[in-house]
């Protein structure tokens with residue numbers, strides 16, 4: 025591209041109040057503004073928009089002016105009718121809540137927000153001591169969803185029973201979420217995250233927010249949360265780690281966004297994520313090894329020894345924060361699991377707001393998720409905080425484990 029075309033092209037991108045008077049061109053650069061052919065200019069523009077770095081001269085950086093933010097991504101999904109306005113409004117509310125929680129988590133150490141809530145006297149329905157940030161992030165998410173005006177019922181790890189949104193704000197959607205997953209790692213500044221899923225309400229609900237006084241209609245209403253993951257309209261997680269990332273699916277693939285703290289926007293950095301067909305990492309808490317069933321033990325031994333279909337030895341990675349372990353598995357491939365065992369026959373993870381949303385994202389990225397017997401997304405929850413064994417990851421890795429189970433079962437017949 026001749027230098028004059030380049031200069032005209034770039035000067036033409038300046039915002040009006042920076043526009044260089046045309047005589048500047050002739051006087052200082054000695055070119056008139058029309059020496060370049062229009063088609064040539066069009067090609068230049070197209071190639072520049074794909075460029076992601078500053079150019080040699082470092083004068084003008086058109087590309088960085090137009091990152092795809094999460095907001096723009098959502099609006100484009102409405103325009104291409106890939107997502108209804110309501111879902112976009114809900115994800116926008118969740119986006120705000122996650123930015124708020126990201127800030128609370130990153131500043132926890134300097135704002136006295138580490139440690140237990142109510143000096144450890146406050147346990148959630150699962151008997152877990154609530155962290156201060158468990159309670160705060162739960163409130164932040166509840167408020168953001170409530171004021172979206174789209175919510176009917178909310179089910180959260182930190183709420184004993186699902187709560188309904190009072191009439192003046194109520195809508196027809198159900199949100200299920202784990203406001204701060206992996207919070208046992210928080211005080212050690214290890215990655216944590218928020219996990220969420222959105223369903224459509226099966227029956228409409230207009231009831232008071234009073235958990236102690238539940239009428240039959242309210243029970244029916246609260247049962248709206250007990251839907252299989254296959255009915256999710258959207259799911260995602262936001263990971264609070266060395267960078268803050270939101271990974272989301274609206275049912276058309278899985279997409280990753282990184283929070284640009286400088287502008288406070290999630291920017292599309294991982295469009296259309298595809299989990300590798302097979303990985304070389306396994307991620308399970310091996311401290312439970314002696315509680316595992318023999319098939320799982322054999323499978324993991326095969327991964328370690330290389331006596332598996334890839335013929336390669338696998339590495340072990342286990343952070344102990346579901347969001348972080350799933351995020352790595354999504355990017356690098358391999359297998360993650362919190363299986364059922366003699367100690368916890370149903371494993372540890374909750375079907376509704378941990379297993380189902382994560383399985384939805386993994387499947388949308390080409391992977392698989394099972395409880396060892398059944399596809400996670402087909403399981404209909406019986407209770408809000410029901411636990412299910414979870415095995416998810418690359419298609420070939422999950423298939424190899426499932427085929428080993430099938431073969432053992434076959435050999436018993």
Ligand SMILES: O=P(O)(O)OC[C@H]1O[C@](O)(COP(=O)(O)O)[C@@H](O)[C@@H]1O
Nearest residue numbers: 202204205206207208309344345346
């Ligand atoms: O320490 P364990 O038994 O391996 O359990 C780790 C698992 O428990 C969790 O921390 C449970 O999550 P919560 O912090 O939301 O209760 C998961 O994030 C993680 O995968």
